[in-house]
Amino acid sequence: DLEYDLKKIRNGQQVKPVYFTKLPKDIKSLGDTSQKKNLFIQIVLPLILAENTKILEDRKKLFKILNKNFNTIGERIWLKRRFKEYKVEDSDLAELKTRMDIIPASIAIAQAAKESGWGTSRFALEGNALFGQWTWSKSAGIEPIDKDEDKSHKILAFQILRASVKAYKNNLNTHKGYKEFREARAKLRQEEKKINGLELTKHLDRYAATGREYTKIIEKIIVQNDLTDFDNAKLLSTKSKKGVSL
Numbered sequence: 556d557l558e559y560d561l562k563k564i565r566n567g568q569q570v571k572p573v574y575f576t577k578l579p580k581d582i583k584s585l586g587d588t589s590q591k592k593n594l595f596i597q598i599v600l601p602l603i604l605a606e607n608t609k610i611l612e613d614r615k616k617l618f619k620i621l622n623k624n625f626n627t628i629g630e631r632i633w634l635k636r637r638f639k640e641y642k643v644e645d646s647d648l649a650e651l652k653t654r655m656d657i658i659p660a661s662i663a664i665a666q667a668a669k670e671s672g673w674g675t676s677r678f679a680l681e682g683n684a685l686f687g688q689w690t691w692s693k694s695a696g697i698e699p700i701d702k703d704e705d706k707s708h709k710i711l712a713f714q715i716l717r718a719s720v721k722a723y724k725n726n727l728n729t730h731k732g733y734k735e736f737r738e739a740r741a742k743l744r745q746e747e748k749k750i751n752g753l754e755l756t757k758h759l760d761r762y763a764a765t766g767r768e769y770t771k772i773i774e775k776i777i778v779q780n781d782l783t784d785f786d787n788a789k790l791l792s793t794k795s796k797k798g799v800s801l
Contacts, residue, residue, distance in 0.1 A: 561593055564600070565784040569791040573601050576715040577683060583675045592780060595674040599667050599685065600660065602720045604790040607657040610724070613637065614655050621648065642729040653741045654728045661752030661782035663723070665773045666762070668780075682712030686723040732761040752777055752786055 559571055575598045585591040617637065620630050638646060641654040670687035671679035678684040688711040713719045727733045736758035743750050756774050763769035777783060 559597060561596060564788055565781070567787075569789050570601050570604055571791050572605065573597075574605070574717060575602075576717075578674045578679055578716065580680060582673075582680075591675075592668070592673055595668065596664055596780075596782075596785075598674070598716070599664055599720070600785060600788065601790065602717045603658070603660050603663045604788060605717065606720050606724050607660070608790050610655060610657050614652075617652070617655060640725075653737050656728070656737070656740055656744070657750060658724055658727055659750055659752035659755065660785040660788055661777045662756060662759070662773065663720070664782050664785065665752070665756075665776040665780075666723070666759075668776055669772060678710045678712070682710065683714065683716045683719050684710050684712055685716065685719045686726075688719075688722060688726060727759075733759065750786070752783055 557571055557573055559573060560568075564570055578598065579594075582591060582594060585594065616633070620626055620634060623630075626634070637643075637655065638651060641651055643651045643654060667685040668674075670676075671685050674680075674685075676684075678687065711722065713722065727736060736755055739755055739758050740750060743754065753774060756770050756777070757767075759773065760766040760770050
């Protein structure tokens with residue numbers, strides 16, 4: 556009904572802001588693997604682009620503020636909130652610029668696919684957990700069935716899918732384990748090169764215990780499914796900017 560076709564998106568059509576709050580429970584029943592993958596991409600792509608759009612808007616505002624000789628109280632408050640959001644200490648503007656940037660859609664889709672089994676995992680279906688993020692809170696999260704006895708973590712659960720995407724974005728943009736990822740991304744910016752997912756995957760070896768083997772899997776998912784096509788994707792602008800929630 557929405558005429559949302561991935562082939563058209565790959566050819567440059569803008570992505571309609573259709574936001575699923577949860578994954579369809581019957582996604583497991585889709586026998587056709589390509590159909591399952593396409594549906595999963597259709598669901599997560601607008602959520603990823605929505606977060607990236609917000610980051611780019613904030614980044615634009617940041618540079619506008621920094622280029623002014625005088626900042627208003629409102630601008631200074633906004634800046635203070637961004638330092639807190641990106642966990643930047645000592646008002647380090649250079650570090651804020653490095654952290655406040657997008658996650659390539661190809662990487663986000665590939666990691667969501669790997670961590671959620673293309674949307675079929677128990678954590679994804681029960682807790683909207685697309686990226687397998689851990690928590691040690693006793694009250695929050697979903698208990699893994701097959702975890703080692705010496706492990707006390709749970710998988711962080713979310714009310715809606717977009718909250719999972721936002722937490723993932725915050726994780727890559729603030730955690731010390733992904734400093735190299737952020738620095739490599741900043742270098743691409745400085746050289747005025749496109750932020751390409753395949754250029755950055757090798758810097759995510761600390762996302763999983765398997766290290767470089769994990770990043771090879773992510774690279775394989777990106778290549779086999781032509782996910783770099785979505786690194787150029789843009790979200791269709793709407794007046795309300797709310798989109799359609801399903």
